[in-house]
Amino acid sequence: AQTVTQSQPEMSVQEAETVTLSCTYDTSESNYYLFWYKQPPSRQMILVIRQEAYKQQNATENRFSVNFQKAAKSFSLKISDSQLGDTAMYFCAFMKRETSGSRLTFGEGTQLTVNP
Amino acid sequence: KAGVTQTPRYLIKTRGQQVTLSCSPISGHRSVSWYQQTPGQGLQFLFEYFSETQRNKGNFPGRFSGRQFSNSRSEMNVSTLELGDSALYLCASSLDRGRTGDTQYFGPGTRLTVL
Numbered sequence: 558a559q560t561v562t563q564s565q566p567e568m569s570v571q572e573a574e575t576v577t578l579s580c581t582y583d584t585s586e587s588n589y590y591l592f593w594y595k596q597p598p599s600r601q602m603i604l605v606i607r608q609e610a611y612k613q614q615n616a617t618e619n620r621f622s623v624n625f626q627k628a629a630k631s632f633s634l635k636i637s638d639s640q641l642g643d644t645a646m647y648f649c650a651f652m653k654r655e656t657s658g659s660r661l662t663f664g665e666g667t668q669l670t671v672n673p
Numbered sequence: 674k675a676g677v678t679q680t681p682r683y684l685i686k687t688r689g690q691q692v693t694l695s696c697s698p699i700s701g702h703r704s705v706s707w708y709q710q711t712p713g714q715g716l717q718f719l720f721e722y723f724s725e726t727q728r729n730k731g732n733f734p735g736r737f738s739g740r741q742f743s744n745s746r747s748e749m750n751v752s753t754l755e756l757g758d759s760a761l762y763l764c765a766s767s768l769d770r771g772r773t774g775d776t777q778y779f780g781p782g783t784r785l786t787v788l
Contacts, residue, residue, distance in 0.1 A: 590774040600761060602779035609774065648716065654774055658728035659767065660706065661777060663716040 559584045561651050563664035570639045571672050577624075578634045578667050580649030588654035591625065591632045592661070597645040605647070608632065639671045674700055677766050677780035685786045691752040694783045698745050698766030704728075705747040706777060707739060710761040719762075722747050723769060751785075759787045 560583045570576035582591070593605040608616045608625050615623050620637045636643055649664040678697045686692050698705050706729075707719040718731040722741035739749040745766075751758055761784050765777035 592776070594779075599781070600784075601781050602763060602765075604776055604778065607776055652774060658721055658723065659704070659769075659774065659777070660718045660721060660729050660731070661708070661716075661765075662718070665715055 559586070559651050559653060559662045561649050561662055561664035563649055563667050565667045566665070567668045569670040569672055572639055572641060574639055575635060575637045576639055576669065578647050578669065580632045580634070580664055582630050582632065582651050584630070584651065584653065586653045590652040590654070592650040592652070593621070593623070593634045594648045594650060595645040596648065606634065641671050641673060643669065644671045645669060677764055677778055679764050679780040679783050681783060682781065683784045685788060686754050687788050688754055688756060690754050691750065692754060692785060693748055693750045694762055696747045696764030696780060698747070699778055702766035702768050703745055704767045704769040704775070705741055705745065706765045707747070707749050708763045708765065710763060719749065754787045756787050758785065760785060
């Protein structure tokens with residue numbers, strides 16, 4: 558079974574600064590997908606970024622980028638130019654490549670607070 | 674394109690009752706997954722439906738069941754409610770074009786409180 562670990566329960570950052578959220582995972586699979594989702598106080602789960610394990614290039618999405626280290630099984634999220642609207646719970650998630658079906662395995666989450 | 678919708682948004686039930694939650698996926702999405710979110714256990718996968726068939730199932734008791742209709746809408750049912758079933762239930766849909774790894778898009782959730 559796969560496990561996802563987020564070792565930082567809470568983090569804070571000043572507006573306009575950069576912050577990095579950590580995520581490690583454990584799997585014996587070679588093909589899989591990794592995601593970061595954010596869940597603001599509204600509780601709506603929103604996709605932030607997605608990475609396919611077979612791609613060596615790190616995914617980027619505007620101010621969000623990842624550092625994917627496959628050998629180390631590490632998948633950190635970097636948020637640049639932090640904004641107040643980035644305040645949310647961030648979840649790292651793993652999906653293995655299956656012949657049919659899919660399921661996400663989530664980490665415990667990191668509560669990020671962006672301070673003015 | 675409208676997002677994933679879930680009804681009702683909030684629900685209060687008493688122990689022993691049963692409840693049905695509904696999820697309408699994004700138009701064109703064929704796969705629907707359900708997750709339970711609690712402070713103690715975090716986010717846990719319940720089950721996934723595709724083409725009206727349950728394709729994946731998590732480690733939940735048989736009191737938790739679901740189904741999918743021909744229009745891809747899905748319902749989940751919890752019978753004989755227990756206090757521990759109080760949670761946010763999230764539904765997610767994905768395109769599923771015959772390959773795995775399609776991104777799942779989530780609805781706003783149904784907050785279930787069991788008294």
